[in-house]
Amino acid sequence: MAYYPLKINDWIMCYSIDADVAQESYTVIISLGYLLFTLFVLGLLVLLYTIFNINKKHQKNLLEYVKKDALTGIKNKETLKTEITNYLAKDKSQHAGALFMIDVDNFKMVNDLNGHVIGDEVLKAFGTLLKESFAIDDIVGRAGGDEFIVFVKEIEDEIQAQKKADEVCQKIREIYIEDFKGSISCSIGIAFYPKHGITFKTLYNLADQALYQTKNRGRNGYTCYIEK
Template sequence: MVKYFKEKMVNDMKRKAIYKLSFKAYLKAMMIFIVFIMICSISFFFYIKKDIENESVNKVVVNTEKQTESLKQYIDIQYRYLEGVGNHISQQDLFCEDNINLIHSIKEYTKLENVGIIDKNGESHYDNGAVKNVSQREYFQEALKGNRVLSAPLESVIAGETRVIIAVPIYDQQKEIVGVIGGSYDIGNLNKIVFRGIYDGKGSAFLVSKEGQLITYNNAVKNKDFLASESIFSYFAEYNVLSPDDLQSLKQKWIKQENGYMTLNYNNKTSYIAYYPLKINDWIMCYNIDADVAQESYTFIIYAEYLLFALFVFALVILLFTIYKVNNKHQKRLLEFARIDALTGIKNKETLQNEISTYLKNDSSQQLGALFMIDVDNFKTVNDLNGRVIGDEVLKNFGSILKESFTIEDIVGRAGGDEFIVFVKDIQEHGNAINKAQEICQKIRNIEIDNFKGTISCSIGIAFYPEHGTTFKDLYNLADQALYQTKNQGRNGYTCYTK
């Protein structure tokens, strides 16, 4: 009875400790909630600013991509138009009167100028009647190889106007190249082709080579320093528009024909430059817009309110979840106390019986198992000589030895008093049970406790499953019989039940 009240007192003290821990955990959760709300409030305005920046940049990048694709499609239309004309021209003599009249009409109905038909020797007949040899021109040589050609600018950039040659090969009926047809085209005024109506024309578009050389630009480009620079890269470096690392990164991306954007800083003003490869002549389409202009169309007050509400709900969920986790952890600890023997820290009798019975009921493999019943020899004498405090230390040492000697899969517990039970689910063979019993006996004999008087030993009884029984009750009774046989034989040993 004294033992019972002592264990009850220990359990009560542990429960109070858990409740105290739970209160601290709840208090901590509330503090986290309050701090979280404060952080949400502070970060609210930061988020709005950051979100506007991200959305603005994304829009500039997407617009640049779309407009670049539009320009590519526009140039592709010119290619296909010339290829269609070339197919018609190839059906008769290249320089016949009908073909010359045809290219004259091209000038009247398209934006192409100086349209010419060129034979394989480089002799070119133009819509204005001029004749000259262009055999040394690069665009002619490329077209003769079967390529569509958009030439480099024929002259330096003047007042935003840049003329290029668009040329395609002429194929005969046998799919052999018999000549080239081409014309000059002004791609300087980009705002008539792309970026029309975007940001009310406040942005500037320009084409550059992958080396940063300016090819053409639209009328929105007003920066004289920019136009006079040797290249975009030299301008960025001279005016510290980009950091050295960002500038180097930009150069590498253009060489690799990658798309992206950079944030520029010029005269204490921030702007975005988005770039996208044209995939023609390794040219890059660029679009520059002031950050203030890119962001002015965004109104995020309503979205911010939604965000604040969402953050509040999220914080509440976090709080409730935290409370749930703390409570769940508390409940698990209480359940654990109900399952564990307070003195030794291993399973108590009820848990032992339930777990072993459940295993035996559900086991279909019928693999060899063993139930060990272990008693402390002469435990009453141990208590009488040493007192209950040291007696409890003996029991604790027993529990520790058994827990260390068996695997996590085995069921180890205290049945009450000085009686312990172990069920090994897979003992494999009888000899292993005997070896384990000898090991336990030796470890028990080696227990060392300060100021202990006398000796410590144990008696063990073993019953095998399913050989001796298939229920906890049967195995328990038979192992108990084997245990008493050990005691009758002088204790400090083991006995396996035999029929």
């Protein structure tokens, strides 16, 4: 039942309609409310999922950034140590590998003659060249200053490592940097796995000894560690 005042002599018009007809408009409103609520929940879930993915991607990028050397974009010292140590610990086949230690020759003189800005460009060029010169599975990074490390996971023999060292030395001599004064070269020391050691620390120390033999001979070349 419903009524409507006519405002004439206090008359009131009363009328009645079927209950189902009366409820139709409310049913539509309720259904629309459910639909809007469902859409709201779905939209909220999509928003949360998007935020989660963006946050996950951001965390991944942050972790990758932390693992890299800020100047050269290759692995930093801590990442180098961790990845090489983990590889050596998990490697059961002990397939021949090699640790290369590579230093920029006379880097202090490079900075003195050209300034630190161009000195940084030299280091960047070194990092790019090393990354491009070795296989994608090899571990390439900057240990700090002008010192770089490469761990080659699989080599056929020591002759192959020597050829690679020769190739790297040649490519580094050909690096071109605008307004650079002087020449660019490198010294390399190589220790072999598992022949000379099966831990990062041992291989690092022996490659370092070989590196200083190269420097003592006048730099611009490589030396393979020889057991005494």
